[in-house]
Amino acid sequence: MEEQFAKLHLQNQLCFPLYAASRLTTQIYGPFLKELDLTYPQYLVMLVLWEHQVQTVNQIGNRLLLESNTLTPLLKRLEQKKLISRMRSETDERSVIIRLTDRGHLLQTRAVEIPDKIINSFKDHSITEQEIVLFMHTIKKVISLLSNQLQMN
Amino acid sequence: MEEQFAKLHLQNQLCFPLYAASRLTTQIYGPFLKELDLTYPQYLVMLVLWEHQVQTVNQIGNRLLLESNTLTPLLKRLEQKKLISRMRSETDERSVIIRLTDRGHLLQTRAVEIPDKIINSFKDHSITEQEIVLFMHTIKKVISLLSNQLQMN
DNA sequence: TATATTTGTATCGCATACGATATAATCTTA
């Protein structure tokens, strides 16, 4: 019973699980990030800055695979919240340098509890630690594969 | 060198790879879906309808894990493109029944080529078929785990 | 059976994503 359109069935799609899992994960973060008054993408930018302190818009974009059309408005919102500062580079006036403010730095001490809370959400008898490690390994390969592919265009 | 904030490093986050992989995958679909004048979420709705023909908004939402606040505007756009029809149920006036139009049906014959094209994008020496199968298996468990968890609230 | 609760859609507001395009600064190169 080889159906002509079987490849179009939702269950057989590789893409939909990624889409669904990504949205669900973001929703899991929801309540924790609300306490910090951050959206999920804003949290990702803060993660980059907590790790690297000073970054151009471009550098943040390279790490998160986002372009300025997404980042610029988002960064302006973080600036309004006084978590970061935006300043034109003096050596290259095209670049905008993003820095953490004191307030932005301070937020890290509150965010530090989040990862453990999230990991608890993922803990489950049906999924082993080993399985998650392997999963992470594969998804990182998928990311580099796809981003290389999109680069070429 | 156990760093105090190591768990906040992007590389150690479980969530970011899902977010990045999902967006990259959607981008891979871009050119193929553009030929059909569909966005990626619109394509997902069409997949559901090609498989099931008649569905309420709710049923579509259950399959895609989306609510009416996302689906209603999206479905109206598909209606404008004359791919679907929307009609209040006569047996339960709260429900809206979504049906494929002839045009919507016809589009399936053009969409059928997409999955193979996408699979080609994923083909790579660094990832085995076996690995993808395992990956799909795990991500489906993650989805059911997280959606159960979110259900409880 | 009248009232309370639940259910199914829809609306609103805000924050992404992202293609397309604009603009200024920097770099290349003839």
Next chain:
DNA sequence: TAAGATTATATCGTATGCGATACAAATATA
């Protein structure tokens, strides 16, 4: 070194996502 190409951001328009809320229809229950 002047013109053309490239680079780094920004702007604009459209389409999601999603929390909060509204509203009517259906169901449950006292």
